[in-house]
Every structure is written in structure tokens, then in C-alpha cells.
Amino acid sequence: MRVLILDDDEELGSLMQPVLAKYGMALSLSHAPSQAFEQLDRDAFDVLLLDMMLPELDGMAVCRAIRSSGKPYAEIPIVALTARAELTDRIVALEGGFDDFVAKPVEMRELVARIGAVVRRKRDDGGVVAPEPEADAHSGLHLSPTHMSAVYGPYAVNLTELELRVLTALADAEGVILSRADILTHIGYTEQSDPAMIDTIIYRVRQKFRDQGLASDFIKTLRGQGYCIKAEQNS
Template sequence: MWQGPMVPMPTILVAEDDPAIRRAVEQSLLLEGYQVVAAGDGLEAVAAVRRDNPDLLVLDMMMPGLDGLAVCRVLRAQGDRTPILVLTARTLVSDRVAGLDAGADDYLVKPFEPEELLARLRALLRRAAPGVGPDNPAGDQLETAGVRLDPSARRAWRCGAEITLSRTEFDLLELLMRNRGVVLDRATIHERIWGYDFGAGSKNLSVFISYLRRKLAHPNAPEIIHTVRGVGYTIRAS
């Protein structure tokens, strides 16, 4: 029975200067059916992006020559919006925020489990897929307390000024705004945004919330993302 043409699996670029880690990540991706392009440093990564046009990038933060953050900045400055996951051995929140500031969509702290890496990649690929999904109906704009969101165009404004959000930041803000006034627990947010519950000990969500608050801050407007201690987060006007 004819089932139509086969859809090729996404191509993922893995840029990591540690050969053992690079091979381990590459093997995990190949076993899942992904096509993989490997690079040993940032310069190779930039060249591979231009040559192979991958669907997603996995970049080590610390690489010789051109590190992962520099690669992010170069690509974003060129208008390249390919999803980027940064790998880092650094655990400080400031280091993770630096990755988001450079244009990364997500980060993963070493050492990590292959299952978590794959879950994060699946989430990034889903959000990068074209089309309008059930949580993103066309023409549906969201607005509260001076924040306006256009999901179909993936644009956001605070008090009339447009703000630049990464893919993950936008999805997180959209989820909270669609559930305005409802307290969403951390497990629910993890599942909806990343497709995987990272557990109570993960700082992943708190870093994104902190960074999103910074971008939404305005001297003439109130804080709208509120923490409900021991539960999760909600959006409300005051």
C-alpha cells in the first residue's frame, strides 16, 4: 500500500570541541534517526550552517577560536533564526543568561542525560515547524497590562515598543498570557514548553522567567509575571 513520500528527518549540527562528547551526542541523534553534521569549533560551525542549512544547532559554549556564544551572535546578526541549543559546563545563572542574551533558544548544563537532550531538541523542532497549531490560532492577538502578543507573526510589544524574544521566551510568554490569571505549576510549563518535566531541582524555568521579566520591564508599567511560591507562575495585571 502506497503511503506517500518519506519525510526526511531534520538535520542537526553538533559543534563541540571535546571529541568524546561530540561522538556521544552524534550517536544519540543518529540512533533517533536524525541526520547529523559535526563541527569541532565555532568557525567550522558557521561554515557548516552556510553549507548544510541544518534545522537545529547544538553548540558548546566554550570552544576554541569562536565559542558557542559568538556563533549565536554571528548567526543572529545575519538574520539566521535557526533554533539553537547551547551546551555549557557552567552552572551560574549569569552564564546561562549570557547564552540567551546571545540569541540561544535553550541551554543544557553538562553533564546531561541523552533523554533530556533529545526532549529539548524535539521541543525546539516542534516550535520551529511551520504552520498554525492549536495553541497558536491565526489572527489571534493577546494583550494584558500593556503587553501585546501577535502569535501568528511571533511579535511582542510592551507599552507600544517592540521587544525581541527568543523562540522559547515567546512560547513561554504566550503560554502564560493564554492562561492569564491561572497559576501554572512548573511541571505543566515544562511539559508544554519543553515536552519534558525536568523535575523540582531544575533551574531551567526560573532562568527563562527571570530573563523574560527583564525584557518586559518598563518604568511606566507594572510587573505582570508573578511567582506563586511553591507552585509556579501566573500573569496578571497587578
């Protein structure tokens, strides 16, 4: 597996190289966005580790440039490396096109697990657009992978990939309560992943529907147990 890291801390990448090599990962180093783009243009990588705080461009700007580039690497899995891992920072990273994030200082076993998870999800997706699902008769929720959207009653919102995955897992459960760990498994993450990620994603989905005028939540929280979609539409 080929991994590219973009981080202006030159020592960090050098320390990571021998550790990742033990797991069959060849790490290439770049210390500035311009250098990283040259390497992406020249070589094929399986995943990009991207520092959120860079001197030329911040990590969000680099991620946006990659996603909108129209080049073969536009869909490369990107893992954010960040010294800030509060709720707002996680939301910004996930909404901005990152596939996952790892807090600094980096714990190498966690990093290896997250790299493996994002690469597996990309491989399993296979670049194939899923067929449009039928309306979920249990909840009244309509999900569209093609249009990356959700419709609940008269309310429609656009979704990120992770939001779509979470809603699909809940809809498929047909009212059965899913714990955060259950949902993480359904969306392709491992037990090493931060379960608070699910809270973040569900918060964003709820907020999107509230912004459209939905007064009550169709995603039900059961304290200490997890989440499910309500059996009856309440708009």
C-alpha cells in the same frame, strides 16, 4: 534528522554519533567555527549543538554570527553545550539567541529530548507570523508577536521568543495559576526540561519592566504553585 555539532572536543562528537543514530539522528562533526560555517553553507541541518567554549570564537559569538547571517540557516535551532549552567549562564544563552541548553557532562537521554523539542517547536512555528492579538482584557497586557514586544499600561518592552511564549501562556490562562511544568508544556518543552528555565525567563521579563519604571510586578508568584498574571493592572 540531521544534527551538526560544533565542539573542539573531538572525542565527544564521536561518542555521541552511535547513540544519536539509534534515535534516527545523523550527527555531523565540526571542531572549529570556520569548519561549521562551511558545513552549514553546504548542507541543510535540523539543529546545531554548539559548545559555549571554543578556541576561535566563543559560542555566543558563533550564535550571533549565525542569527545575523541572513542565510537560510540563520533560524536553525541551536542548543548550547555548556559546563556552566548557573542562572546567569542560562540567561545569557537564552537572551543570546540559543533555543535551549544542555549542561556538560552531557546526559544523552536529556540531549535527545531537548533536540526533539527544539525541532518540533521550529516545525510547529512553520515560519508563519501569528496575527496580532487583541489586548487581554483580563490583565491589560498587550502582546505583539510581529514586533516581539509587550505593553503593560504605559510601559513597553522588547521580548525574546521564549519570553513572548511564556507571557502568552500566562495571558491565555486568564488568571489561572500555571506551574512551571504547565508553562514548559505550553511553550513546547518536555518534562525533561529544567523548570528553573521558567524562573529565569520570568525574572528577565520582570527586570525589563522594572527598567522602564514599573514599580510592581504584574506577574504574580504563588509559592509552591506557580505563576499567574494579576487580574487588575497596578502600575
